[in-house]
Amino acid sequence: MAKCILCGRTLSGFTLGRKICVWCKQHEAAKRGEDSGYQPVMATPWQRRDAMPMLITQAIFGINVAVFIGMLLSGVSVMGPSSSTLLTWGANCGLYTLTGDWWRLLTSCFVHGGIIHLAFNMWCLWSLGGLAERLYGRATYACIYLLCGVSGSLASVLWHRTPTVSVGASGAIFGIAGAVIASIKLGEFASGTMADGVMKSLIAFVGYNVIFGVITGASDNACHIGGLLAGAALGALIAKLSPEPRLMPRLGVLALVAALLAGGAYALQRNRAYGYYLIRASQQIEEGKTEAAIPFFEGALKIRPGSDLVHYHLAHAYWTKKDFASAERELQKVQAVHPRDAEVIYTLGSIRLDQHRTGDARQTFAQLLALDPQSAEAHLGLGAVAFEQGDCTLANTEYEQARQLNPRLPGVHAKQGACFLRQKQYDEAISAFHKEIELSGDNPANERSLAEAYSAKGMSAEADAALQKAEKLK
Numbered sequence: 208m209a210k211c212i213l214c215g216r217t218l219s220g221f222t223l224g225r226k227i228c229v230w231c232k233q234h235e236a237a238k239r240g241e242d243s244g245y246q247p248v249m250a251t252p253w254q255r256r257d258a259m260p261m262l263i264t265q266a267i268f269g270i271n272v273a274v275f276i277g278m279l280l281s282g283v284s285v286m287g288p289s290s291s292t293l294l295t296w297g298a299n300c301g302l303y304t305l306t307g308d309w310w311r312l313l314t315s316c317f318v319h320g321g322i323i324h325l326a327f328n329m330w331c332l333w334s335l336g337g338l339a340e341r342l343y344g345r346a347t348y349a350c351i352y353l354l355c356g357v358s359g360s361l362a363s364v365l366w367h368r369t370p371t372v373s374v375g376a377s378g379a380i381f382g383i384a385g386a387v388i389a390s391i392k393l394g395e396f397a398s399g400t401m402a403d404g405v406m407k408s409l410i411a412f413v414g415y416n417v418i419f420g421v422i423t424g425a426s427d428n429a430c431h432i433g434g435l436l437a438g439a440a441l442g443a444l445i446a447k448l449s450p451e452p453r454l455m456p457r458l459g460v461l462a463l464v465a466a467l468l469a470g471g472a473y474a475l476q477r478n479r480a481y482g483y484y485l486i487r488a489s490q491q492i493e494e495g496k497t498e499a500a501i502p503f504f505e506g507a508l509k510i511r512p513g514s515d516l517v518h519y520h521l522a523h524a525y526w527t528k529k530d531f532a533s534a535e536r537e538l539q540k541v542q543a544v545h546p547r548d549a550e551v552i553y554t555l556g557s558i559r560l561d562q563h564r565t566g567d568a569r570q571t572f573a574q575l576l577a578l579d580p581q582s583a584e585a586h587l588g589l590g591a592v593a594f595e596q597g598d599c600t601l602a603n604t605e606y607e608q609a610r611q612l613n614p615r616l617p618g619v620h621a622k623q624g625a626c627f628l629r630q631k632q633y634d635e636a637i638s639a640f641h642k643e644i645e646l647s648g649d650n651p652a653n654e655r656s657l658a659e660a661y662s663a664k665g666m667s668a669e670a671d672a673a674l675q676k677a678e679k680l681k
Contacts, residue, residue, distance in 0.1 A: 264336030302370035316356035355382020362433020382438030389442030583613035
């Protein structure tokens with residue numbers, strides 16, 4: 208590339224005519240006393256250390272330290288916080304990030320996995336941040352730092368196919384290193400002994416840390432490389448398109464990279480998040496938070512709208528929430544694809560019965576019985592309809608047929624017990640509830656029903672014991 212004939216700086220590839228850089232033109236104009244708005248030639252950033260305080264670097268440093276102090280005050284281990292603790296404080300993990308916790312892409316850059324991790328990263332930040340801040344200016348430097356941090360977090364999620372917890376400022380710091388390397392290599396400070404020394408130091412820093420991460424496996428090299436590449440791209444674009452700190456060109460460069468990162472995040476979510484949504488929904492259901500699972504099922508459907516499995520589980524979640532209309536709507540979508548699916552038909556009938564739509568429920572269970580005359584579930588549903596209508600004789604007849612077809616059918620003994628209890632046949636009710644407990648295991652609802660039967664028979668001690676057990680099972 209062409210060099211300035213006066214100072215030796217690298218010139219743009221599009222420079223025509225006399226080979227003089229913009230800085231020397233400014234300096235010559237100033238010497239001639241021309242009122243052209245030119246400024247005196249500027250020293251390279253590493254030679255003007257007092258030109259701009261390290262305000263942004265100090266702020267970033269302070270935030271990282273403050274977050275770690277907050278973690279310590281909350282009881283977190285000083286040397287090695289657990290993964291669950293790091294997630295609580297905002298760590299990055301594909302399972303959570305791609306299923307709605309997008310803020311983790313940024314917050315993870317201010318969380319560290321122990322005092323040694325923090326100390327090393329802050330030493331690197333302090334050593335490199337001041338140079339970058341003087342080179343780019345406060346606003347541009349802050350944006351580069353944050354964009355590189357987000358890029359490193361995205362690269363970590365992309366690389367790790369299984370959910371992996373990642374924290375630390377190193378992705379952003381690698382990005383700053385990449386930006387400075389690109390600016391020195393491609394920008395106006397591409398020549399000179401000092402520039403060569405800075406370049407060698409930065410390349411050594413990057414190389415050492417990448418090799419150390421590969422050998423030890425103790426660091427997230429995907430995050431490092433993601434930040435480094437974003438920083439190099441930003442540094443190169445700024446050097447070529449916006450070497451002077453003008454607002455609109457700088458905003459254009461930053462907006463371009465931000466848009467590319469957003470597009471990458473969207474593509475990554477579409478490719479990877481479906482399974483993660485189902486995992487998070489299952490976690491919520493296992494914790495008894497069925498309603499909290501609904502947004503995750505809905506998220507999975509945005510990626511795969513035709514998933515019958517998700518529609519079915521979402522219907523159950525809505526049913527638990529007593530949003531019967533939504534539950535029925537989701538089941539009808541499944542039934543449209545699988546019109547003879549017995550489980551779908553039975554669930555649909557049960558939802559209609561819960562709305563006291565006994566006619567619709569009876570028709571649905573009858574449809575199931577027509578498809579399979581040996582369906583114990585169909586008789587169980589028809590018995591529930593008869594019980595809802597107050598006909599315990601017919602209900603018990605249906606329940607007995609269901610029990611004969613499938614003696615281990617869940618719920619059949621409990622429903623028989625409810626019929627006996629309504630008919631004041633307390634011994635039979637108690638026996639039926641005990642059979643249900645033997646078959647299905649301990650259940651609060653069965654214990655409460657058993658307590659009601661004991662109480663109706665005057666067995667107060669047994670009733671109290673059953674109620675206490677029901678409370679413990681909640």
